[in-house]
Amino acid sequence: MSTRSRLLLCVAGLGALHLGVACAGFFAPYDPTAQDREHPYAPPMPLHFVDARGGFHLLPFFYAQELQAGTFDQYLENRSRAIPVEFFVSGAPYHVLGVFPLRIHLLGGGDVQMYLLGSDGYGRDLLSRILFGGQVSLLAGLIGAGLTLSIGLCIGTVAGFWGGWKDEVLMRVAELFLALPWIYLLFAMRAFLPLTVPPLKAFLLVVIVIAAVGWARPARMVRGIVLSAKERDFVRSARGFGASDAYLLRRHIVPETASVVLTQAAILVPQFVLAEMTLSFLGLGVPEPVASWGNMLSSLQHYNVLVSYWWMYLPALAMVPFFLGYLLLESLLQGSYATSKIE
Amino acid sequence: MTRFLLRRIAHAVFLLFGVSVLAFFFTTFAPGNYFDDMRLNPQISAERLTALRADYQLDRPMVVRYLRWARSVLHGDLGLSFAYNTAVGPLLWTRARNTLLLTGTATVLTWMLALPLGVWSAEKLGRPADVALSWATAVLLIIPDLTLALGLLVLAVRSGWLPTGGLVSVGFGGFSAAHRVRDVAWHMVLPVTVLVASALPVLLRHVRAAVAEALEAPFLRAAEGHGISRGRLLYRYVLPAAAHPLIALFGFSLGTLLSASLLVEVVMSWPGLGPFLLEAILARDLYVVIGGVLLSTLFLVAGNFVADLLLFWVDPRIRAEASRR
Numbered sequence: 001m002s003t004r005s006r007l008l009l010c011v012a013g014l015g016a017l018h019l020g021v022a023c024a025g026f027f028a029p030y031d032p033t034a035q036d037r038e039h040p041y042a043p044p045m046p047l048h049f050v051d052a053r054g055g056f057h058l059l060p061f062f063y064a065q066e067l068q069a070g071t072f073d074q075y076l077e078n079r080s081r082a083i084p085v086e087f088f089v090s091g092a093p094y095h096v097l098g099v100f101p102l103r104i105h106l107l108g109g110g111d112v113q114m115y116l117l118g119s120d121g122y123g124r125d126l127l128s129r130i131l132f133g134g135q136v137s138l139l140a141g142l143i144g145a146g147l148t149l150s151i152g153l154c155i156g157t158v159a160g161f162w163g164g165w166k167d168e169v170l171m172r173v174a175e176l177f178l179a180l181p182w183i184y185l186l187f188a189m190r191a192f193l194p195l196t197v198p199p200l201k202a203f204l205l206v207v208i209v210i211a212a213v214g215w216a217r218p219a220r221m222v223r224g225i226v227l228s229a230k231e232r233d234f235v236r237s238a239r240g241f242g243a244s245d246a247y248l249l250r251r252h253i254v255p256e257t258a259s260v261v262l263t264q265a266a267i268l269v270p271q272f273v274l275a276e277m278t279l280s281f282l283g284l285g286v287p288e289p290v291a292s293w294g295n296m297l298s299s300l301q302h303y304n305v306l307v308s309y310w311w312m313y314l315p316a317l318a319m320v321p322f323f324l325g326y327l328l329l330e331s332l333l334q335g336s337y338a339t340s341k342i343e
Numbered sequence: 344m345t346r347f348l349l350r351r352i353a354h355a356v357f358l359l360f361g362v363s364v365l366a367f368f369f370t371t372f373a374p375g376n377y378f379d380d381m382r383l384n385p386q387i388s389a390e391r392l393t394a395l396r397a398d399y400q401l402d403r404p405m406v407v408r409y410l411r412w413a414r415s416v417l418h419g420d421l422g423l424s425f426a427y428n429t430a431v432g433p434l435l436w437t438r439a440r441n442t443l444l445l446t447g448t449a450t451v452l453t454w455m456l457a458l459p460l461g462v463w464s465a466e467k468l469g470r471p472a473d474v475a476l477s478w479a480t481a482v483l484l485i486i487p488d489l490t491l492a493l494g495l496l497v498l499a500v501r502s503g504w505l506p507t508g509g510l511v512s513v514g515f516g517g518f519s520a521a522h523r524v525r526d527v528a529w530h531m532v533l534p535v536t537v538l539v540a541s542a543l544p545v546l547l548r549h550v551r552a553a554v555a556e557a558l559e560a561p562f563l564r565a566a567e568g569h570g571i572s573r574g575r576l577l578y579r580y581v582l583p584a585a586a587h588p589l590i591a592l593f594g595f596s597l598g599t600l601l602s603a604s605l606l607v608e609v610v611m612s613w614p615g616l617g618p619f620l621l622e623a624i625l626a627r628d629l630y631v632v633i634g635g636v637l638l639s640t641l642f643l644v645a646g647n648f649v650a651d652l653l654l655f656w657v658d659p660r661i662r663a664e665a666s667r668r
Contacts (some may be wrong), residue, residue, distance in 0.1 A: 176361050183605050187624060188366065188636045274487050278606055281489060282621055300493055301610075306500050308509070313497050316490040323485040 005335045010332055014325040021134035025094030028128035028260075029107050029114055033289045034092060036113055036123030039065070041073040041309045044118040044126075054081045060085050064112045073308065075077070080270070083112050109339045118311035121299065127310060130318050133291035137280075140207050140292075141273030145265055147211035149218055153254070153261060156222025161230060161253065171223070177216035185213045186275060190284045199290040206285045210275045223256050227258040259333070267328035270323045277319070293318055355644040362640045363416075366633045367409050377425040377627045399425060412630070421637070422630030426623070431634040435616070439601060439638065441510060442608065442615035446600045448531060449538035453546055454596070456539070461550025468555050480544035488541040491611040495533055506530050508612035534611045538604055540595070549592055553585035556587060562586060586657055594650020596621050598643035 020027060047060040059083040065075040087109030095101055106113065117126040155174070159167040177185070190209055197205065229235060235252050245253075273293075279285035280294025288295060296315040299305045303313050366573040378395055381387045396402050400411060412422050419647060420430035427434055460476065467473040506512065512526050557563075558581055566580055608617030615634060637658035655661055 015557050114418050120660070135509075171360075176358065176365070184602055184620075184639050187605075187620060188369070188632060190624065274489065277487075277489060282606075282609060284624065297493060300496070303500075304495060310497055310501065313493055319487065320485060320490065324486065327481065327485050 002200040003332065006330075007332045007336060010325065010328045014322070014329060017322055017325060018138065020331065021131060023096055023140055024128075024131035025096060025102065025136055028094075028107050028125070028131045029091065029105055029109065029116070030125040031092035031094070031127045031129045032124065032132035032291045034124065039115070039119055040121050040125045042113075042115045042119040042123070043075055044311050045077075045115055047116065048082070051082045057082065058296065059087075060117070062109070062114060065115070069220075083109060083114075085114070086110050087216065087266060117314055118309070120312065121305075126296075126314060128253055129291040129296060130293070130315050133293045133296055133315060134140065134294040134318060136203065136286055136290060137273050137276050137294065137319070140203065140276035140286075141269045141271075142273040144207045144210040144214070144275070145268040147207065149209065149261055149265060151215040152218030152264075153222055153257065155215065156219040157226050157249065157254065159219070160226030161224035161249065167223075171220070174216040174219050177213070178220075181279075182275075183278070184211055186210070186279065187284075188276075190279060196287075197289055203286050203290075206276055206279055209279075210272050211276075214268060214272070218261070221260045221264065225257045225260055225300060226253055229253050240253065243260070256289075263333045266326050266333055270319075270326045272317060273322070345522055347655070351648055353646065359637065359640060363413075363633065363637055364409070364637055367405060367412070377629070379627070382403040385641055388391045399423065412633075421634040424628055424631050425622075426626050426631075427630045431630050434619075434631070435634050435638055437614045438614065438619045440616070441613065442601055444527075445531060445534055445608070445613060445615060446538065446604050449542065450596050450600065450602070452501055453539050453542045454593070457543055457546040458582075460521050461547050462554050463558060464547070465551045465554035465558060468551075468558075468575065473551075476547075480547050483540055486540075488537055489606060489610070491540055492534075492537045492607050495537060496610065507533075510614050522570065534604065534607050535615055537607050537611075542603065546592065546596075549588060550585075553588045554581055557581045559583035583657070587654065590650050590653045590657065591627065593653070594646045594648075596646070597649055598646025600646075601639040603644045 042065050045062045045065055047062055049057050049060055051057060058160045061084045063077045063079055064081065064083060066078050068074040068076055079115070086108045087106065089105050090103045091108055093101060093103050107116075113119075113125075114126070115125055117130065119125055120129070155170050159170040165341060170225075186209060191302075193205055193209070211305075230248075230253060232252075235248060238248060238252060276285060276292065277294035277297070277303075280292045281298050285294055286292045293315045297313075301310055377399075378392055378401070381392060382389075393402075400408055403411075413432070415422050419432045421432040421435065423429070424431050436612055436649075464473045464476045496507060499507050506529060508530075510527060510530055511523075512530075515523065515526060518526060554577075563576065563580065566576055571580070602660075604613070604615065605617035605620070607613070608615040609621055612618065620632060620635045622628075623635070
């Protein structure tokens with residue numbers, strides 16, 4: 001397989017994963033904030049095809065978990081009744097991509113609550129929360145990376161193209177940001193901002209903090225590219241023909257930085273998703289009741305959750321396929337740019 | 344040599360100064376302070392709060408506070424913690440010791456694993472053994488440390504084989520010396536595993552790349568022709584030739600000694616800087632936060648400095664260039 005088709009395959013895979021999370025409302029059986037106080041910490045109910053009597057079902061079914069009398073978190077699987085999974089059911093309303101209102105869900109358990117990945121302490125469906133939490137975490141990573149790369153691109157271009165005291169000052173500041181370990185920087189930035197804020201504001205704050213921390217490395221790389229690009233012969237001759245700075249930048253210099261920016265994006269997005277998770281996990285990020293992969297994990301800081309409800313760990317695994325995709329994308333991008341340079 | 348040293352030290356001082364000013368700049372704009380929560384307490388009067396704020400100099404302008412703080416830095420105090428009502432320096436130091444115990448062990452282990460594995464994999468470049476190792480590092484690379492730490496914790500809790508957090512067991516005071524060492528080592532297994540697993544893949548890839556590049560050099564063909572054994576060739580000739588990027592990486596590992604383990608410490612409730620700083624952030628204990636940031640910057644600067652010195656010592660080209668200048 002050529003590098004190009006591999007790259008396309010990888011992008012398609014990543015796109016499909018992101019689309020799945022973007023359409024969380026459709027794939028999630030329930031509303032992520034809907035509570036079911038009758039079923040706290042219900043264990044996962046796996047889908048079956050073969051029932052207790054050995055009969056085969058064409059469509060998957062599950063067994064209900066029934067709360068044992070006198071306990072609040074001990075469940076017994078009711079094997080006597082196989083509950084068929086219903087497809088394309090009408091359920092809780094949601095918005096696709098935040099715009100189109102819909103009610104249709106891929107899966108539903110009918111009149112029985114179906115917790116395919118279990119439920120949390122408030123009886124909220126973990127699968128729905130993982131899908132909706134992915135929207136928050138991935139969006140924070142994507143917007144953060146976009147912001148950081150824009151800042152880095154601007155600063156790197158200014159420093160590299162105009163040079164002089166601008167270059168000197170900007171690169172000194174960049175050094176300052178590179179010198180600080182990023183988790184401290186994240187901590188410190190967050191420490192100097194308000195602590196208790198509503199979810200949307202907290203989300204924006206997290207994104208801004210993450211973006212403000214990471215711009216230095218891309219800025220330095222962009223500066224290096226711009227420095228070498230502006231001495232290239234075709235740029236010099238364009239300048240000799242009277243091209244303005246703005247034209248040179250738009251037409252010749254900024255396009256040269258595309259390889260660095262794209263590769264950095266593939267590195268930064270997962271790193272920033274992780275940054276959001278870290279902040280939210282520590283209680284400095286997106287607060288409840290909004291789900292994010294980070295704040296869903298923070299309940300694991302309680303010993304009893306860690307001991308008794310292993311499925312609360314599942315959100316930590318949700319990001320692994322995304323990270324795999326981005327790692328592949330990064331190595332493929334680096335490979336393709338290395339070979340295109342040789343050609 | 345002296346000029347080189349002086350330049351590096353001046354640079355370090357400038358960096359630390361810049362970081363401290365930046366931190367102070369942010370604190371003046373930070374909404375809320377340590378005493379805000381007390382306003383809700385009916386037993387503390389408004390006058391008492393004003394007096395408290397005056398006691399801790401919170402009502403003074405930023406420049407005055409900065410100068411007073413700078414003077415206390417020279418005494419090694421690093422300001423006053425609001426929550427503990429003592430100097431920040433000693434507080435940070437007791438926590439930093441625990442962090443260093445953890446990260447120091449992890450760093451030594453990581454390098455001890457990465458060097459032989461990297462050399463081995465570079466020697467077998469492209470063969471099944473190398474490919475298998477590359478896949479293993481890729482797997483480690485896509486599992487973030489938060490996932491790994493929590494996963495190991497879940498496993499440890501469910502199996503009951505390993506302690507699930509903290510530095511020592513209950514009743515540590517009554518243990519004999521050997522038992523104490525064993526107890527601490529036992530508690531270190533999980534966090535050190537996570538730290539090694541998260542640092543190893545990156546380091547391994549760099550060692551492999553550097554050694555693979557050095558293996559291409561013509562002088563090796565010559566050395567091989569002289570009948571020098573393979574092991575001696577790899578560790579006495581190739582590794583020094585590949586040392587340049589590795590020394591820079593070593594400086595970086597030294598520099599991140601105080602920051603690499605923050606998250607792992609919080610997850611595994613290790614009494615190091617991580618939980619301490621988190622607590623300080625949540626309580627708005629600003630001088631503790633500034634002190635922590637400054638201390639970790641100091642470590643990074645020192646790590647780079649050590650790397651520069653090592654490069655100076657190892658690489659004759661740098662020495663020649665420095666003496667020419």
